Amino acid sequence: xxxxxxxxxxxxxxxxxxxxxxxxxxxxxxxxxxxxxxxxxxxxxxxxxxxxxxxxxxxxxxxxxxxxxxxxxxxxxxxxxxxxxxxxxxxxxxxxxxxxxxxxxxxxxxxxxxxxxxxxxxxxxxxxxxxxxxxxxxxxxxxxxxxxxxxxxxxxxxxxxxxxxxxxxxxxxxxxxxxxxxxxxxxxxxxxxxxxxxxxxxxxxxxxxxxxxxxxxxxxxxxxxxxxxxxxxxxxxxxxxxxxxxxxxxxxxxxxxxxxxxxxxxxxxxxxxxxxxxxxxxxxxxxxxxxxxxxxxxxxxxxxxxxxxxxxxxxxxxxxxxxxxxxxxxxxxxxxxxxxxxxxxxxxxxxxxxxxxxxxxxxxxxxxxxxxxxxxxxxxxxxxxxxxxxxxxxxxxxxxx
Numbered sequence: 420x421x422x423x424x425x426x427x428x429x430x431x432x433x434x435x436x437x438x439x440x441x442x443x444x445x446x447x448x449x450x451x452x453x454x455x456x457x458x459x460x461x462x463x464x465x466x467x468x469x470x471x472x473x474x475x476x477x478x479x480x481x482x483x484x485x486x487x488x489x490x491x492x493x494x495x496x497x498x499x500x501x502x503x504x505x506x507x508x509x510x511x512x513x514x515x516x517x518x519x520x521x522x523x524x525x526x527x528x529x530x531x532x533x534x535x536x537x538x539x540x541x542x543x544x545x546x547x548x549x550x551x552x553x554x555x556x557x558x559x560x561x562x563x564x565x566x567x568x569x570x571x572x573x574x575x576x577x578x579x580x581x582x583x584x585x586x587x588x589x590x591x592x593x594x595x596x597x598x599x600x601x602x603x604x605x606x607x608x609x610x611x612x613x614x615x616x617x618x619x620x621x622x623x624x625x626x627x628x629x630x631x632x633x634x635x636x637x638x639x640x641x642x643x644x645x646x647x648x649x650x651x652x653x654x655x656x657x658x659x660x661x662x663x664x665x666x667x668x669x670x671x672x673x674x675x676x677x678x679x680x681x682x683x684x685x686x687x688x689x690x691x692x693x694x695x696x697x698x699x700x701x702x703x704x705x706x707x708x709x710x711x712x713x714x715x716x717x718x719x720x721x722x723x724x725x726x727x728x729x730x731x732x733x734x735x736x737x738x739x740x741x742x743x744x745x746x747x748x749x750x751x752x753x754x755x756x757x758x759x760x761x762x763x764x765x766x767x768x769x770x771x772x773x774x775x776x777x778x779x780x781x782x783x784x785x786x787x788x789x790x791x792x793x794x795x796x797x798x799x800x801x802x803x804x805x806x807x808x809x810x811x812x813x814x815x816x817x818x819x820x
Contacts, residue, residue: 425780426453431607432803433515434459434506435490436530438466440563440589441547441623442493443486443517444596449603450489451773451782454515454811458487458790462494462818465792475817477765484789488760488770491795494820501818503528508804511539514616515603520546522557532618543606543616547599551622561623563589570627575634578649608819635636656702657713668723671735673699680732682724685716755783761790796820 422423431454443466450456460466466487472480493509496502503628510516510530518525525531525546529544532544532652546552549561567573567585588723604621610616628635634645637653645653652658655673672681682690690696690712695705702709723739728738740748746757756772768789771784798808800820814820 426782426784427780428604428607429453431455431515432513433457433517434504434513434556436516436518436520436525437547438519439468440482440486440592441595441599442517444593445547445599445603446490446517447486447488448596448600448606449515451786453654453785455491457795457803458490458492459495459509460633460792461490462793462820464498465492465494469792476768479789481592484768484770487789489787490790491799492575492790492793493796493799494793496819497528499817499819503530505800505804505814505819506530507535509799510535510542512803513539513542514607515543515545517545517547517599517603521560522546522548522552532616533792536618538615541610541614541616541623543598543603543610544618544790545603546618546620547595548620548622550624554685556624563592566623568593570624571631571635572627575645575647577647579647579651581647581649587680588653591623591627593632594630595621595623597624608812627747644752651706654703655699656706656709659710659719661714661725663717663720663722663725667739668717668722668725669737669739670729672716673702673799675699680734681716681729684728684732684734687712688718690692717811756781758786760786760788762791765768766790796805 427809428449429448432453433446433449433456435442435456437443437446438460444536446456446458458466462796464470466483467481468486469479471482474481476484497506506528507530511616517537518530526534532542532546534543535544547559549566550556550559550811560568562583567590568583570591572591573583573585576586576708598621599619602621605616606619618783637643637645650660650669652671655671658671658673659680660667670681672678678699679691690709696702696709720728726736726738738744745751750755754772758770759767760770760774763768765788770786772787778783796815797811798810800814801808811820
């Protein structure tokens with residue numbers, strides 16, 4: 420098996436000051452690729468995600484485990500001058516500093532990019548914020564919920580006659596983390612050529628607005644506000660979730676050959692020749708009338724029967740699975756999308772497998788379970804900074820670490 424030392428970010432040191440979701444998720448992705456990620460946490464309480472719940476596992480909130488594998492934890496009181504001095508030492512030994520505070524916080528702590536890069540010009544410094552590093556709203560805080568509303572996604576999510584709906588996960592926290600990961604890797608790649616680091620920034624708002632994609636262009640080009648379509652498609656019919664006799668199935672039969680095959684399964688070939696529904700364009704125009712017919716027909720089938728018939732006819736379709744059904748899928752099991760990580764203190768915890776694989780290294784090799792609070796404090800201070808045991812004990816006695 421390929422060893423962790425062959426991973427592309429092996430040898431890269433990252434000081435992770437982030438908390439909550441976006442920043443920790445970014446740092447986790449970098450740790451997956453072999454970086455040595457040191458997570459700096461407050462003494463006693465740590466990252467607020469540790470106390471978010473229920474549910475809890477081994478005294479931590481469940482979301483903690485979704486964002487903190489492949490890291491080492493050090494506790495550090497950044498409100499104390501001696502704590503900030505330790506933090507500065509860590510940063511000056513690092514390749515990457517990652518933070519997700521409001522833009523003024525790291526400057527106040529003396530840990531901003533300008534201060535650190537003056538001594539460490541090769542440093543890559545990454546900032547994730549709610550709204551970006553400058554501008555009229557730069558100092559505002561944000562949660563994924565508020566950004567989904569402000570940045571437009573909730574206006575296009577949900578059923579056409581229903582209330583605005585938040586996406587089912589903290590999607591733009593994760594997207595901002597993914598964007599930041601990409602930016603960090605790009606900055607490290609450029610550093611290999613120029614010898615200099617740089618400051619990279621992203622935000623929840625920028626990540627969301629950039630992700631509006633075709634919905635935004637519909638407005639920018641036509642001046643028309645995109646509508647909420649639920650599971651439907653603005654330009655394809657039929658294309659949505661249908662209720663079956665015992666559940667739900669999504670069916671994407673907008674294109675003509677798929678539509679004809681779908682109607683044949685329903686024994687409704689008349690819907691193919693009916694001039695109100697015979698082409699995609701007229702089906703889009705007359706969607707409500709057509710869906711009233713198709714909804715009633717699909718309701719006569721069980722989910723397994725309609726899916727089997729559609730799959731034989733090669734019509735795009737899928738059952739709407741819950742979490743148990745997702746992780747029972749043979750393909751999910753085959754691709755290793757559930758992994759078990761072992762921790763010496765709290766035992767085994769599941770994690771999700773990687774979304775991308777590589778032919779030259781095993782990305783999951785050497786993965787470690789999320790750490791306990793301050794688990795690696797002594798180790799990091801000794802290994803990274805060469806602090807003698809007496810100094811470490813003095814810091815601990817003063818409750819700095």
